[in-house]
Amino acid sequence: MKLFKLIPLLLLFVMASCSSVQVATDYDSSVNFSQFKTYAFMKDGVDKINISDLDKKRILKAIDExxxxxxxxxxxxxxxxINLFTDAKQIVNVNTFYGGWGYGMYRPWGWNPWMMGPGYQSVSTSTQGILxxxxxxxxxxxxxxxxxxxxYLATKQSKKEERIKEFVTKVLETFPK
Known part of the structure; x- marks a missing residue:
């Protein structure tokens, strides 16, 4: 019975730890941020970003909002x-699955994984972006x-704007005002 009371709490912790955008921020603690009222983008910095012009527009629009x-x-x-930098890296995921014909052959020093039956590997790639x-x-x-x-970046075109907005929103959540 106690286990059933803990399940919602465990699900809450699992959901909180699976945030899709990891954020880190740093700032100069001697600056009074309340004195600032206006902003502009650093054109030369934004022009140097090595992403498509469409994605640049999406990022700038999300920051504006x-x-x-x-x-x-x-x-x-x-x-x-406001200046921007982006980076991306390919992540390769390799998973091995065994069909399993039982628990394997017992040996005094442990289980023999070769007796687990036929297996197969699944290889997938994804792109992790940094803003x-x-x-x-x-x-x-x-x-x-x-x-x-x-x-992780969105792979479907229809999800790009939503994903970029999520990145920007999460990063600017802690920006002082």
Missing amino acids: ELTAKGFTKSENPDLL YIDVLKAANKELIWQGKGSG
Whole structure:
């Protein structure tokens, strides 16, 4: 009976630990973030990102939405500059499955895995993306906040915008306002 009471709690922990975007942030604790009201993107930094122009637009749109929701205004004469970096790496997953003809042949020093029956391997690849969002003081281009989000990228075209928005939202969640 006690086990049934623990199952919802265990499911909550499992769901919380399976966040699809892992985030790390850092900032200059001596900066008073409430003094900043406007922002702009660093054009030369955004132009250097090695992703498609469509994905760039998606990222910039998502950042615009998040910063506007936090009360910031896009400006030609900004208090803050937003710079971006991206990276991606291929992850190869190899899984081996055994058909199993029983528990194997017992030996005094352990089980013999060769007696487990025929097996097969499944190989799949996925892409893990990393998005860095840097926030700099416009006056002196000093880095004052940095957020990093990493997670698997969407493979279906229809899910790209949703996935990019999730990355940006998670990274900017802790941005002070």
